Amino acid sequence: MRINELKIFGGVGKDGQTEKVYEFTLKMGDVISIVGPTGSGKTTLIDDIALFADNNTPTKRRVLVNGFSAPEEFMNDPSKNPIAFITQHTNFLSDLPVEEFLGIHAKIRCSGKDLSVISETVEFANQLTGEPIDPKNAMTELSGGQTRALLIADAVIIGNSPIILLDEIENAGIDRTKALELLRRYEKIFIFVTHDPRIALLSDFRIVMRNGAMIKTVYAHDEELAVAEKIKELDDLILHLRQLIRDGERVDGVVLEERLLSFV
Amino acid sequence: MKLVICAGPPTTGKTTVLKQVTKRLINAGFNVSYVKIDVQYADEDKIFEKEFGIPAKKVYSGELCPDHCNVMVLGDAVQWAKTNRSDILLVETAGLCLRCSPYIEGSLGLVVLEATSGMNLPRKIGPMLTLADVAVVTKIDLISQAEREVFRARVMDSAADISVCETNALYGIGIDTVVKKIYSSEEIVYPLILRGNPPVGTCTVCVGKKEIGWRQHFGVVRPLEGDIFYQGE
Numbered sequence A: 001m002r003i004n005e006l007k008i009f010g011g012v013g014k015d016g017q018t019e020k021v022y023e024f025t026l027k028m029g030d031v032i033s034i035v036g037p038t039g040s041g042k043t044t045l046i047d048d049i050a051l052f053a054d055n056n057t058p059t060k061r062r063v064l065v066n067g068f069s070a071p072e073e074f075m076n077d078p079s080k081n082p083i084a085f086i087t088q089h090t091n092f093l094s095d096l097p098v099e100e101f102l103g104i105h106a107k108i109r110c111s112g113k114d115l116s117v118i119s120e121t122v123e124f125a126n127q128l129t130g131e132p133i134d135p136k137n138a139m140t141e142l143s144g145g146q147t148r149a150l151l152i153a154d155a156v157i158i159g160n161s162p163i164i165l166l167d168e169i170e171n172a173g174i175d176r177t178k179a180l181e182l183l184r185r186y187e188k189i190f191i192f193v194t195h196d197p198r199i200a201l202l203s204d205f206r207i208v209m210r211n212g213a214m215i216k217t218v219y220a221h222d223e224e225l226a227v228a229e230k231i232k233e234l235d236d237l238i239l240h241l242r243q244l245i246r247d248g249e250r251v252d253g254v255v256l257e258e259r260l261l262s263f264v
Numbered sequence B: 001m002k003l004v005i006c007a008g009p010p011t012t013g014k015t016t017v018l019k020q021v022t023k024r025l026i027n028a029g030f031n032v033s034y035v036k037i038d039v040q041y042a043d044e045d046k047i048f049e050k051e052f053g054i055p056a057k058k059v060y061s062g063e064l065c066p067d068h069c070n071v072m073v074l075g076d077a078v079q080w081a082k083t084n085r086s087d088i089l090l091v092e093t094a095g096l097c098l099r100c101s102p103y104i105e106g107s108l109g110l111v112v113l114e115a116t117s118g119m120n121l122p123r124k125i126g127p128m129l130t131l132a133d134v135a136v137v138t139k140i141d142l143i144s145q146a147e148r149e150v151f152r153a154r155v156m157d158s159a160a161d162i163s164v165c166e167t168n169a170l171y172g173i174g175i176d177t178v179v180k181k182i183y184s185s186e187e188i189v190y191p192l193i194l195r196g197n198p199p200v201g202t203c204t205v206c207v208g209k210k211e212i213g214w215r216q217h218f219g220v221v222r223p224l225e226g227d228i229f230y231q232g233e
C-alpha cells in the first residue's frame, strides 16, 4: 500500500480534557518533532501513532492512513506495517551475527535484491555512530548507540519504511547532524520525540505536549531557520570538543574561546 | 462446544494470553471453563476463578509427561465443561518432552511463544509448533520490529501453514485476532483423536523408572552408539 498522508485526530489529555490540537496531517517528506517536559506524554503520542490508534487507547486519539482506519494486516504482519518505530529502550536479543540477521531481514523484505544491501545498511549505521559496527559481531554485543544506529539504518534501507518514528535518539550517542542530513534525503515521514534544539529547529513543525495533551503546533519560520544554522555550528563545536576528549587530546583554551566568541 | 488447547514452554505468557482471551469471550456473552495441566505446580485455577468467576480446574501430571496426561484426562474435562454448560473450554498445558503435542482433531491448537526466546526456538520445539493452528507470539513490546519480522520468518520456516498473531499480552494488544480464530473454529465431534503421532513406544522414563542406562529399561531403547531397538516381550 502506497502511503500518501497520515492524519492524527486529538483525543484527551491526562485530565480528561479535549486536546487543543484537534488534528494534524503529515505528507511524505515531512519531518516533525514532538517536544515537551519529561512525563508530558511524548512517548504515549508516538505509541498511539505506531498502534494506529482508533479510539481504542486511553487517549482516545485516532490515526488515519490515506483517509481511512489502518487495515488489520498492518498490525498482524510486521513486514506490511508502514511504520518503523525506534523506541527509547529497544535492545537486540538475538545473538545472530549482524550480517546474518540483516541477511534474513533483507530476504524477507526485498526478495530478489542482491546482498550489497547488507553492507549498505552497515555503512549507513556507521555514519550515525562514533563506534563502527563490525558485521561479524553478534547483535547482542552492540552498544546502545550502535543498536539505535543499526535500527535506523535497517528501517531506512532494508525495511524501506515510509514512516519512521524515533524516540529521543539524542541520548543514544547518535550523530544528530549526520542523521538529519542523511534522513532528509529520503522521501519519508519522520517523527522525532526530542529535547534537542537542533532536531526541533530543523523540523517542519513541532507539536508541544503538556500533561498528556497536544497543546499547540509551532511552525518553523525564517528567523528560526537562520538561528538553526548557528545552532548547528555550536553543536558541531561541541561534537568537535567531544571528539578531542575522546581521542585523549588536550583542549586549546585560546582557540576554543575564539570560536565561542564568534557566537555572541 | 469449542475446545481450545493452548501449549507452550514455561512462562511464555500462556496464562496472560488466555486471561485476555477470556475477558473478551465473557464480554461477548460466552460461557467459558478453564483447565490447567502442569507437572507439579499451578495456581491458574485460582486466578481464573477469582478474576472471572468461571469454573476452573487444575491437574498435576506428576510422573507422567503433561502431554500424555492430557490424553488421559481430557475426555473427562470435556464432560465437566459440558455439565458447566460452557460454550468454550480453554485448556492450558505445559508441554515437556517436545516429542508429543497436545492438540486434538477438531479443536483449535494455540502455541504460545515468546519473541524474546531466541531465533532458534521455533526449530527446537517440534510438533508443539508444527501441529498448532495458531502461533501466538508474546512480549513483542520487548524487541525491535526487525527482530519481530525475523522471528516470524523462523516460525513460518518450521510451520508454513500456521497463522502468526503477535501480541503484547500485558496490554491485550493483538489479542482480538486470536479471539477471531476461536470464533471461527469448529465445534468438537466424537471420537476425540490426538492430532499428532505420539513418540514411538511407551517410555519407561516418563512413568518414573530412574535408573540410568538403556539396559535398565524396556520398550524402545537405544545405546550411545547405534540405533533404537525394541527390548522386552
Ligand SMILES: Nc1nc2c(ncn2[C@@H]2O[C@H](COP(=O)(O)OP(=O)(O)OP(=O)(O)O)[C@@H](O)[C@H]2O)c(=O)[nH]1
Pocket: B008, B009, B010, B011, B012, B013, B014, B015, B016, B017, B094, B138, B139, B140, B141, B142, B167, B168, B169, B170
Ligand atoms: N513484557 C511482556 N511480558 C509478558 C507478556 N506476556 C506475558 N508476560 C509476562 O511473562 C510472565 C509469564 O507469563 P504467564 O502468562 O504466567 O506465562 P505462562 O506461559 O502461563 O507460564 P506457566 O504456566 O508458568 O508455564 C509474567 O510475568 C507476565 O506478566 C508480554 O506480551 N509482554
Ligand SMILES: Nc1ncnc2c1ncn2[C@@H]1O[C@H](COP(=O)(O)OP(=O)(O)O)[C@@H](O)[C@H]1O
Pocket: A012, A013, A014, A015, A036, A037, A038, A039, A040, A041, A042, A043, A044, A045, A058, A059, A211, A212, A213
Ligand atoms: N493523554 C493521556 N491520558 C492518560 N495518561 C497519559 C496520557 N498521556 C500520557 N499519559 C501517561 O503519562 C505517563 C508519562 O507519559 P510518557 O508518554 O511516557 O511521557 P514522556 O515520553 O513525555 O516522558 C505515562 O504513564 C502515560 O501512560
Ligand SMILES: [Mg+2]
Pocket: A042, A043, A044, A088, A167
Ligand atoms: Mg518518553
Ligand SMILES: [Mg+2]
Pocket: B014, B015, B016, B044, B092
Ligand atoms: Mg500459566
Ligand SMILES: [Zn+2]
Pocket: B065, B067, B068, B097, B098, B099, B100, B206
Ligand atoms: Zn511425552
